[in-house]
Amino acid sequence: MFVEISQIPAEGLDLLYQGDLPEREGLWEPKTPVRASLHLEKREKGVVVSGTFSTVVGLSCSRCSDPVLLPVEDAFEIYLTPPSRALDENLELTPGELDVEFLEGDKINVLGLIVENILLSLPWQPLCREDCxxxxxxxxxxxxxxxxxxxxxxxxxxxxxxxxxx
Ligand SMILES: [Zn+2]
Ligand SMILES: [Zn+2]
Incomplete structure (x- = not known):
């Protein structure tokens, strides 16, 4: 799902996404559709995307390699800025702990952002149970x-x- 930056109104854009989670071979198997609620807002030359998501992914236990069903639920906030801004010495990194990423073209790959943040919220070593x-x-x-x-x-x-x- 892509959003054209020019389509984001001044007051921001709220989006609900519900759909299939793409498979990531070796990382996860999608088990339920992903639900995400997002808010996109223009800021200076960039766009701030914040949102929450939830889904269930299938992983394998890092010790016994049995399948693990892991509910994933998290929130994120990211500042997408045009690449040229990186060279601008006056670029003030955004307040708080906003992650900064570069915009590619004039569209935002919303599903890509969700997938990336699901990835970031996965445990390094999933376990089928604590004492596996x-x-x-x-x-x-x-x-x-x-x-x-x-x-x-x-x-x-x-x-x-x-x-x-x-
Ligand atoms: Zn043995
Ligand atoms: Zn295990």
Whole structure:
């Protein structure tokens, strides 16, 4: 979904987006449509986009690689500025903690912004549950489901030597 900057009225533009979340291979599988409510407002030469979004994405657990369903809900605010402004030494970075990005052309890729912010709100290491035990590094079994005997056989070689000496 694109918004032409020239179509944003002086009082700002409110948008509701509800639609499919594009798949990001290796990152997530879309599970429910994404809902986002956005406000676009011109500021100087740029545009401030603020909004909230919610969706559910499918990830894999970083320990056992089981599928994880993760509800994602967050808010963002971003200042889109024409690239030439970056060279302007008087560019005052916007108040607060606004993220700054460059505009590309005269349209705003609204869905692109939503996708980007969903990405930013994902955990680095998603877990199927807090205490996921992961896969056994030796036999590869899922330790949430079985308990293998690998760790019992695993004896520090120095200890083994010591045992021999004793
Ligand atoms: Zn897991
Ligand atoms: Zn094992």
């Amino acid at each position: 035990r992961g896969l056994c590094p030796r036999c590869g079994q899922n330790l949430n489901e079985v308990s293998c005997n690998c760790h019992e056989e695993e004896i520090d070689p120095r200890l083994a030597l010591l045992k021999k000496l004793l």
